[in-house]
Amino acid sequence: MIYTIKQLLENTINEIFSESVNNQSIDFSIERPNNDKHGDFSSNIALKLASVLKNNPMIIAKNIVEEIQKKNVESVDNIEIVKPGFINFFINNNYYQNIVEKILLEKDDYQKTNIGKNKKVQVEFVSANPTGPLTIGHGRQAVLGDAVSRILEWNGYEVTREYYFNDAGRQMRLLGKSLYVRYMGLFGEKLEIPTDGYEGEYIIDIAQLFLNKYGEKYKNNFVETVFIDYATENLLFSIKSTLKRLDIVHDVFFNEKTLYENGKIDETLKKMEQSGVTYKSDGAIWFKTTEFGAEKDRVLVKSSGEPTYRLPDIAYHAQKLTRDYDRIIDIFGADHHATYPDVISALKVMNYDTSKIHVLIHQFVTLVRNNEKIKMSTRKGDFVTLDKLIDIVGKDVVRYFFIMRNMDSHLNFDIELAQKETDENPVYYLQYAHARISNIIKHSKLKNINSFDDGNVKLLVEKEEVDIMKLMSEYKEIMKLCHTTLEPMHLANYLHKLSSHFHKFYQKHRVVTDNEELSKARLKLIKSIKIIFANCLNILGIEAPENM
């Protein structure tokens, strides 16, 4: 409807003011006013035209409205002109009632697009190195990445979820050494955990498993690769199972090591050297990032001959770009925001089309306990694991919690609150609405209403009913917004609003009554709400329960 009105206004001003406006595009808006008195839709077009036409906005509005009224537009009941020059449109119930029928007819496909049909998109997220269990911070990214993937899938894209990790390098050597220390600890040997090593208790658990498997075979016998491999395998397994508990499954686990093995690292470095964007200094190879707007040049290969993370990152993205994806989406934490521009610059140097790459940055999660901030460090083992969080509040709450906030905003996660208020958590509010609807439909069958296909939606005229239908008419715009911004939060907000409207309706009106005609009409309404609910909850990855 909003699009119809926009078109209508555009056509109208072209007809009346074509000469004076001269095909300039007027940047006017159509919005849904907060106040019902201002109609269903409101446009500021006359206000915008006033400066161009150098005329009183009220007079311009009057001209426009007169012209529109000649056209006798269906669905539009009334048009009003108000104070400074707003044009307000009042839509008749008929239009909204038809939406219910449409939803029932199209079901899950209602407003579904095929924007992404035959398009492949890769979403890279989490990508934590296997040095410890996933933390709450990783949780935000995991949930966000999966929800973004689901939004894309809903729009018809073929999505590959990918996890990029590295089981080599300094960090992993420290991990291996730390495991060895803990293993020896089980024999009563007190060795020092290396500086910057991993002190978390989970290493002790792994050491125990290691002991169970190998016995004393590696006592006083530190074989680095054995310890690293064992720790990696174990941690990666637990990471996968944590993600699985959130219904998140990656299609591809990409090990950075393969880039060394297949020569992509060398190839990338060579290409960059040939392009003349590198130089040697102090025994290291540098990337002239200052030429691309950075404040300092960056090291690609250390004087030790070992690449920094930057070179593999570049090689990895170059490799992604050769995999014929139509879009590549990277989800990173705020700590990465400084590094990805370098990757993009490097790719441009090598003549890749970087417009396919879209980077989403989310802000950090701050863990709060008793109003005190807790610092999270995987290395020190001072963190609350994602697993523990799922134990406490469950999958649905975890997912909803991370989705309900804008990714640009810092997230405060209060542990005490999460434990205390599981019953008052907003996610139950949504699920409860869905469960109530299911229950009513069940109840209607007990009352011998076996089918309500012949229900007449024209009977839906109560304010609470119309409000719900109006909100459902916004569904299309919400889904569009989610797709363009890739911000699942909008969907969570929408669902909350829809729940609220439903609960209000439920409180005031009974669905199943002695009036069979009305009962059937209302059953149609709630069934359509249920469809929308199930759809949205599915995209957010939250269960839509039949009972609670």
Add this chain to the structure above:
RNA sequence: GCCCCGGUAGCUCAGCUGGAUAGAGCAACGGUCUUCUAAACCGUAGGCCACAGAUUCGAAUUCUGUCCGGGGUACCA
């Protein structure tokens, strides 16, 4: 120093590309279950939208500056 986020009710956050009386949840106080689940609903209270300027018919929203918080600015990932 420079770069990226944020600063809205006691707390956690919405507020779309500027619009007409600033919104929700939690917390506080008061009310509503013989009738489809009270995990709900209704009401009360609570705001100089960090601060100062600028643009505009009109700014929480755009721009500039200042202050405060988080992150980055590694030959760590």
